[in-house]
Every structure is written in C-alpha cells, then in structure tokens.
Amino acid sequence: MGGIEFGDRVLPVVALPGHPGAAAIGFEACVRPALRAMCGHRTRERDTVVARAAQGWSVPAGMVRPTPVILDDVDGVAVATPLPAARLSVTDLARADALVWSGVQGLQVAAGDQVRCAYWG
Incomplete structure (x- = not known):
C-alpha cells in the first residue's frame, strides 16, 4: 500500500x-x-474450520499460496476437497467454500490429513 x-x-x-x-x-x-x-476490528482473519483432506495436494515452497477447497459434511466430519487449478480462476474462487493457506515452507497434504480452512465469501 x-x-x-x-x-x-x-x-x-x-x-x-x-x-x-x-x-x-x-x-x-x-x-x-x-x-x-x-476500522478498529479486533479480528482481521476470517473464521476457520479444521477439515480432513479428501485427497492429497501439494503447494511448492517459496511463497504463501491459497488452495481453494469445497467443504462437505461426511458423517459429521468436515471434509475439504481441493479444486484442481493450475492457475487460480474466478470460477474456482466462486465454487470454493474456503481457502487453505500454505506458508513459505510449502505444503504437502495427504488424503486424511487435517487442514485449517478459512471460510471464503
């Protein structure tokens, strides 16, 4: 800014x-x-939910990147399914329920891992 x-x-x-x-x-x-x-708000981040990854994905190290996910309830457990996108599109963001942010260390997620999802939109 x-x-x-x-x-x-x-x-x-x-x-x-x-x-x-x-x-x-x-x-x-x-x-x-x-x-x-x-504006004086105490919280700056969106609400989050911990979900299980429906499938694995990875994000390369070196930058902070979001992975858009769709959240589903499967037998009372939140499940996050990543949207496959080589380049983040507005369509993917419109379909996404949440974003999983990776740090500069990269992100390796295996199916069943817990991920913190920041609600989107």
Missing part, C-alpha cells in the same frame, strides 16, 4: 494484480486485514 498526497492529507492507494483471481487473493491476503484494522 502506498499513498497519494491530496492537499494536506495522504490518501491510501492499493494496487492489485490484473488477473482477477490474483486480485481477489491479493485483496484477501493484504487489503482486507488492513481495512479491518483501520
């Missing part, structure tokens, strides 16, 4: 990527928490 001088004030400016999916994730990761903090 940067700013533009406007008279005696500095107005915040946010630049997001041009790809719609990347812009939505950039907003979720950086802008939404900043706006909530500026």
Whole structure:
C-alpha cells in the first residue's frame, strides 16, 4: 500500500494484480486485514474450520499460496476437497467454500490429513 498526497492529507492507494483471481487473493491476503484494522476490528482473519483432506495436494515452497477447497459434511466430519487449478480462476474462487493457506515452507497434504480452512465469501 502506498499513498497519494491530496492537499494536506495522504490518501491510501492499493494496487492489485490484473488477473482477477490474483486480485481477489491479493485483496484477501493484504487489503482486507488492513481495512479491518483501520476500522478498529479486533479480528482481521476470517473464521476457520479444521477439515480432513479428501485427497492429497501439494503447494511448492517459496511463497504463501491459497488452495481453494469445497467443504462437505461426511458423517459429521468436515471434509475439504481441493479444486484442481493450475492457475487460480474466478470460477474456482466462486465454487470454493474456503481457502487453505500454505506458508513459505510449502505444503504437502495427504488424503486424511487435517487442514485449517478459512471460510471464503
């Protein structure tokens, strides 16, 4: 985030990527928490649920990345199924119930592993 001088004030400016999916994730990761903090909200993150992975997936190390998942209730247990996307699309984000965020260390998930899912939308 940067700013533009406007008279005696500095107005915040946010630049997001041009790809719609990347812009939505950039907003979720950086802008939404900043706006909530500026508005005085104590919590900046979305509610989460721990779910079991329906199938395995991996995210390469080196950056923080979201994996969009669909959540289902199977016999009273939350189950997260990843949406297969080589490039995060708006369609995948619209279908997703939650996002699983990986850290810079990467993420290796096996079927049955527990993952923390941040509710989306």
